[in-house]
Amino acid sequence: MRIRLNGLRQSTVGHTAIGLWRHPDSQAHRYRDLDYWVETAKILERGRFDALFVADALGPLDVYRGSADAALRDGIQTPTDDPLLPISAMAAATEHLGFSVTVSSTYELPYAFARKMTTLDHLTRGRIGWNIVTSALDSAARNLGLEKQLGHDERYAKAEEFMEVVYKLWEGSWADDAVVRRGDVFVDPSRVRPIEHDGVHYRVPGIALSEPGILRTPVLYQAGTSRVGRAFAGRHAEGVFLSAYLPSMARQLVTGVRAEAAAAGRDPSSLKFFAIATVIVAETDAEAHAKLADYQRYASVEGALARWSALMHIDLSALDLDKPLEYVETDGIRGMVELFTTLDPSRTWTPRAIAEFVGVGGGGPVIVGSPATVADELERWASESGVDGFNIADPVPPVTFRDFVDLAVPELQRRGLVRSEYEGSTLREHFYGPGVTRIPADHPPTTRRPPGGRPAAAHKF
Ligand SMILES: Cc1cc2nc3c(=O)[nH]c(=O)nc-3n(C[C@H](O)[C@H](O)[C@H](O)COP(=O)(O)O)c2cc1C
Known part of the structure; x- marks a missing residue:
């Protein structure tokens, strides 16, 4: 078994663990500093x-x-x-680490976005990935020119066309040999063509503005879990992020998305799944548990409820903090009750109990112990769930990342569970092995025909 690792962050102070910015060791407030990001990238590399x-x-x-x-x-x-903006600096300070960045298909324009990602493909030398999200916050929609957000399935329909446009720009506009840089000619105009996209949401008649990067299409990630989201991931994603508290819950998602990929004509095993995990590791089990207890003292109950309210689109402030949730009637909360009851049927789940449970490790398991304990648990989790790796969270940044790299990684390497050296230098090579920089041939850009058109990615001139 081989376990893949990503670091999980947002450019903010409170992401998966709310309130822990108050811990004296936390550097979360430095998210505005380039040297914070550079330090992070070097630790992960x-x-x-x-x-x-x-x-x-x-x-x-x-x-x-x-x-x-x-x-x-x-x-x-x-x-x-x-x-996006700290990525160039991190790329300059590292050689192999990839960067998977979240950008919303709902609010970007594909033409300008394609150029941004190609620029990062150039500047990172092939180490850029895109986490495709359709966005779910009404507050975003209101501030980006809409009265309220588009419906869930409509956002995915728009994303589908967004993908068609960017595939055409990345894969179908410039031939590999378009840049000649000979005599008086920099680019041979006959080797560059307009994409002539005329769709429901987007009209992009012209050529891509950037010459192709090493990857052409950045490595594509997705995280939707709805039926439509799973089908979208099955068609487009090379990496899938998921949030699950038990291996059995993750397995359902892995199986579902792999089935969608097979239905889309892709090799389902080529998709790599990453589950969120928070790992608190120390020299001994006892020290690790003491460290967790110390972190837990800073977790914010109200903050956790505010985060979950946004995730579930339900205002949880109306609930009594200490009243068992089974008495609550709305659909969303019933889903929450179901989730936590599956996790531990013997417990009485109140809003406070849930907030405390997700306090240090929102979104996935909290794995605590010595390097050996942590390695055992990551191995068990991966084999029972079928995930290919983990998105390791950083509740006390960058201390949690540093502990993981200094203590857990050597043990995982000793067991041959994670890589000891990089085999390739681009992000896609980290996925598929040395030499594979282009998107696999069974992927939609190279196989799908837009309505009435030539293949989206016909870069055979
Ligand atoms: C593990 C995970 C990470 C996610 N990260 C983000 C994110 O960073 N930004 C965002 O806008 N949405 C994020 N999402 C939300 C999804 O991309 C998606 O928009 C949302 O789950 C709604 O789609 P669905 O109904 O298909 O699940 C994430 C979801 C999951 C499960």
Whole structure:
């Protein structure tokens, strides 16, 4: 078995663990400093991680009590900076680490976005990935020119056309030999062609503005879990991010998306799945548990509820913190009750109990112990769930990353579970092996025909 590792971050102070920015060791407030990002990238590269995954949100979390006050007080994804801008600096300080960055297909324009990603393909020398999200916050929609957000399935329909446009720009506009740089000619105009896209949401008649990067199409990631989201991931994603508290829950998602990939004509085993995990590691089990207890003292109950309110689109402030959830009737909360009851049927789940449970490790398992204990548990989790690796969270940044790399990685390497050296230098090579820089041949850009058109990615001139 081989376990792949990504680091999980957002350019903000409170992401998966709310309130822990108050811990004296936390450097979370340094998210505005380039040297914080450079230090992070170097730590992850030392641990031979595939990539740093940077999440993003385009609006404040304002469902809890109908305002952004709780999000502001605890720094929950607000304030948040743009995830793309620190990447060049991190790329300059590293050689192998990839960068998977979250950008919303709902609010970008594909023509300008394609150029940004190709620029990062150039500047990182093939180490850029894109986490395709359709965005789910009403607050983002309101501030980006809409009365309210597009419906869930409509956002995915728009994303589908967005993909068609960017595939055409990345794969179908410039021939590999278009840049000649000979005599008086820099680019041979006969080797560059307009994409002539005329669709429902986008009209892009022209050529791609950037010459192709090493990857052409960045490595594509996705994280949707709805039926439509799984089908989208099955068609487009090379990497899939998932959030699950038990291996059995992750397995359902892995199986579902792999089935969608097979239905789309792709090799389902080529998709790589990454589950969020928070790992608290120390020299001994006892020290690791003491460290967790110390972190837990800083977790914010109200902050966790504010974050979950936004995730579930339900204002949880109306609930009694200490009343068991089974008495609550709305659909969303029933889903939450089901989730936590499956996790531990013997417990009485109140809002406070849930907030404390997700306090240090929102989104996935919290794995605590010595290097050997942690390695055992990661191995068990991966084999029972079928995931290919983990998105390792950083609740006390960058201390948690550093502990993981200094203590857990050597043990995982000793067992041959993670790589000891990089075999390739681009992000796609980390996925598929040395020499594979282009998107696999069974992927939609090279096989799918847009309505009435030539294949989206016919870069055979
Ligand atoms: C593990 C995981 C990470 C996610 N990261 C982000 C993110 O950084 N930004 C964002 O806007 N949405 C993020 N999402 C939301 C999804 O991309 C998706 O928009 C949302 O789950 C709604 O789609 P669905 O209904 O298909 O699940 C994430 C979801 C999961 C499961």
